[in-house]
Amino acid sequence: MLISLRLHTNRFTGQIPLELSRLSLLQALTLNDNAMEGEIPHEFFQLKQLNILKLQNNQFRVPISESFSELKLLSTLILSGNNFQGSIPRHIFELSPLLSLDISNNNLTGPIIVGMKSSLMYLNLSHNSFTETIPEDIGKLEKAEVIDISTNDLSGTIPETIKNCRNLLVLDMSNNKLSGPLGEIFSDMEYLTNLNLSQNQIKGKIPANLANLKHLSAVNLSWNDLEGEIPQNFSVLSSLKHLNLSHNQLEGPVPQSGVFKNMPESNLAGNKGLCGTKSLGLCTKRSHGQSRHSLSRKTRLIMIPLVCISALLLFLIAIMSYKHYQNKRKLKEHETCNVDYTAALVLQRFETKDIETATEFFSEHNIIGSSNLSTVYKGRLEDGQIVAIKKLNLQQFAAESDKYFNREAKILSQLRHRNLVKVIGYAWESRKLKALDLEYMEQGNLEKIIHDPSVDRSTWILSKRIDVCISIAEAMFVILPL
Structure with missing residues (x-):
């Protein structure tokens, strides 16, 4: 009785074979990280016991089938990193057990469909071409811990119903065309740790109540049209480690403590009315509340060489980063032990x-x-x-x-x-x-093999011991960056 089949990270090509539909008791199927393509056969959706399906990082170039809604027990569906086209099937959100849905990095278009189920805990629709507004139904995702709809073409305001998503840990709506003020929509998200609204057209003031979210560790509000002063209570939020407010219309003094103490100047750049740091200058009666006067001749003589040097350094860093990326990519192509960092899994x-x-x-x-x-x-x-x-x-x-x-x-x-x-x-x-x-x-663990006198260690030749050491090193290489 086969209930789990893992065929991921190989070089399989072609369509999903019809023979898989005969595995009527199959509960988990992973075909991710291959080179599969073509249409998913209709017979495949006869796997009524299936609850985990991973097809990410293949070469599917067809619309997402409406037949996915026939998999009534599906709890995890990952279709990211393909070239799926068209719109989101309406009925896919009607799957009651669905906990995790990732259809990011495709070529999907149209509006984000309504009818979302409250059972979803992870939703990733990023890096597509979705248009129109964020649906009010997003507020029904009361159990959601991660919502990522970044890098689309969404417009309008963020619906107030999102305040019902009280269990959110991560909210990413960056790189869209969202507008309007933020208001009080985040005040009830007490578990929120990461908020990214950068590269939008959001106006108004920064909500001071954001600083009441005691677990907030990273906030990115850069490249918007926010105005007014930076709320002083951000400086007493001990959990906040990363804050980017660059390229807005902010003014007034920059707080001096907390996250601001060691903040990179680039995280405040592009706000002509800010003052109170070495690069922005001291706050005066004339500078506080309005844009500062143009720089003095002496300051310009100092700044121009610094800007040129900075530009040169950035250019060199970009070249080095590109070479590092190319080397890393080549290494990944030849690597035999693949690691899956997909964040779509819900524990x-x-x-x-x-x-x-x-x-x-x-x-x-x-x-x-x-x-x-x-x-x-x-x-x-x-x-x-x-x-x-x-x-x-x-x-x-x-x-x-x-x-x-x-x-x-x-x-x-x-x-x-x-x-x-x-x-x-x-x-x-x-x-x-x-x-x-x-x-x-x-089969037990390494400690048993080393210390248990009942274990026959005569088969543990030198080459096998070296293989074990290499395996441990590979695992440590994955863990240490965390």
Whole structure:
């Protein structure tokens, strides 16, 4: 009985074979990162048990089929990085179990269809050619944690209904033609960490209530028509690490503390009315509230050489970046161990009772490993899957780290590498339980092979040991940048 088929990251070409439609019990199919093309056969949509489908990074150049709506159990659908054309099928949003939808980086056109389901947790429509306005229905995505509709041709104002998306962590609407003031639409998004509205036509003042979002770490409002002063309370938002306000119509003094203390001058450039930094000059009665007078002759004599030198440095950096990109691209083409960083995956969250049932209430006979930081149990999920459940020692992880545990668990879920154990899900109950649900390794681990006297190590010749060292190094290479 085949329920999962992974054929990703090969060199398969041609159409999806009809024979796949005979796998009536198939639940997960990954065909991503190949060179497949043509129309998806209608018989393929007879796989009624399918709940995970990944077709990203292929060469499909056809409209997205309406028949996707026949896959009633579909929870994850990833079609990004192709050349799908036409509009979004209306019925695709009517799939009740759908949690993750990624159709970014295609050639899709027309308006963003209405009829969105509240079950969606991840929605990525970026890098297409969608037009008209953002639908009011976007406010129905009350469970959404990531919404990315950047790099399209959307216009009009951001609908106020988006304030209903209270669970958002990431919101990216950059590189469109959005206009109007921002108002109070973000005031209830208490979990928001990343907001990008750059390269639009947004007017009005920067909402001061943005600084009330205690988890906000990155905000990009550059290349808009924002005016007025920078809200002073941004300087006391300790979580804020990156703020870009360049190329607006802002004026007045720049705050001196918090994120502004070490802010690059480029993040404030293009605002003629700002003052209070070395490059912008001191604030005076005449400069505060209006554009500063033209620079003095002495200042111009200093600035002109600096601008020329900066331009030359930027040119050299651009050349070096391009060469680095080309070398990196060539290396990727010859790399044999592919890593999938797709952010479209949504980490499954388990209830405490699910974890307790799986481990027989953390029974000692299910323990397969332990340390000062955690204990690892062998468990059986409700669907019969055997997993390793890593329960963290709460004495080592303070309650205030809950939000960091949640965010890091999601980051780990996005890593895919043959030498990394897959993170299936997590359980998190503040001050009670923090646990990671991991793929169970039936053959044991390296520690057992090295230290267990019952293991026959005669087959561990030098070449095999070197292969293990290389595999560990490859996995560390993936993890260390995080």
